Amino acid sequence: MSVKVEVGAGGIPHNQILIYGLVGSLVLIYLTYLNTVTNTQYFAFFGGLAAVAALIWGTDTIKHLCSYGLGTGVPSAGMIALGSGIIAAIFGATTGIFAPIVTVIIAAIIGAVAGLMANHVVRMDIPVMIVSLIELAIVGAMTVLGLTAMACGTFEFLGMITGTVVILGFAVEAYGASVIGGSIIAVIFMLGAIAIQHSFNACLGPGEQQDRTLMLAAECGFLSMITVAIISFAFIGLLAALVSLLVSIVGWIYTYTKYIELAKRDAYAWLDAQPIMEPKGGA
């Protein structure tokens, strides 16, 4: 299983993306704390942007990991990333203001255990497995924490398990109407798991280009943000959710058009209603 398959060479080095992704997502998640400081909810969208930053980093990690002949393993990499990450994120959220940092540390530990198991117990023997699974667990945790913070306006556990239900005109706090109690976290799990693996899964092949793959990662992130912004109407104020929705839609349209341009650049030909062009010399 340790034969390297062809992926696009060149581009930004992975370590640089790692640093930008880690620092960027941490800073952006902490910016949602402005909600608590200023006692508003307008800064919830920073959580989504943190998820986008993490997803870009995670895509590059998956590209490195899956270049070791793991063609059908690309979606599974997304699942293990979010599976490890969601545990770390929920545990980390209980630590108040330290939540993002604790989440990163716990995710790194879970990822390391998963990596050691994969390499030494399952004997997959992939050189970058342990490091990649650590990175992926952190990416998954930041994605869950970011999108959850976007949905309910805070990365603190109490905010995730309390929602309000209006009964006879009175707002009553209820567990069942919260992000975790209503299982919106399950939606966030799947949004992150598909978004993290889709970019490389969709762009793999000999003509893979890093800028196109990463642009698609950002597109998947913003697309997930749009749906989380719509869900957030149930949790945070109307105006705050509208701000989130606007940011996500603008980001999505920009990245989607950019991605189509890049696909046009890399494609062999861009044809509309043309027949099959048999290669010269016949099949």
Place this chain on the structure above:
Amino acid sequence: MEEIVFGIGITALAGALATVAGAAEDTESDIGSQGDPNSQVQLAPQMGYIHRIFNKAVAGEPPAYGLWVALGAGLAWAFMAMQINPILAIVLGSALAVFVQGVYATTAYLGRTASLAKFGQPVYIDILKSMTTVTMAHAFVAIFTTVAMCHLMIAALGHPFPLPLMGLVWGIALGAAGSATGNPFYGKERQYQEQKFGAGVPISASGNIVRYAEAGQRNSLDNGFFSAKLGGPASGICFGLIVFFELWRTVVFEELNIWGPIIVGIVVILVFAIIDRYIEVWARKNFGPYTAPEAPEEASS
């Protein structure tokens, strides 16, 4: 007694919704060459077979449908929390989930095809335009019926899970049913009509999928017609039976004993295992070339 009769009515309705969902799901995924058929569609240009088949690999069907249905259910849940009527909420949630599905489908086709530039596979924009919309329509039917079924289980049968979690569980089940039942009709046989029935895919035939239709060139809409005839209904029956038996054993036997549904579940699995084995052996004996001692090597499944 009345409660059981009501429960069986809901069970039948849920089973009917699931049947429609299974049929739509398999047709959708076959038009997009998702799951089983995908590897050969992806491989064909590398072997020199340029084709006009839609190639939207978002993930395996179970995770992909896990997302679409969980997303539809999550959005419907959020709309219901905003005091919107459940039917309207489910329609809106499913429509938004289908929008996400459509965007994922386009990016998957563009990405995969652009990365095959080296082998001369062009991007056919008309395929993107005509086939994405058809998959979206089928996906809407699949997502709407599954979310509606989940809502029925919660609202009418009193299932304790919240709607998004039910959506995730049943979405994965839906994808798995379609992937296991319907795809082989297309992926193992229709793509390889030129091979002997049941012969598998020898390495020399890898990527040599059928690219020309009865008249003109085959595209994925032709595969849609085919799937709607065979693979789709088979998947529908599969998923419908799964949902029906799952609810039926709980509704009917829970009253007798708490272990009742579990025992009935095991019995149902055993009965189906015996039926499946019988059909498989019968089909091999009557149709397959399996009697030859030197069976051709199978490349992939």
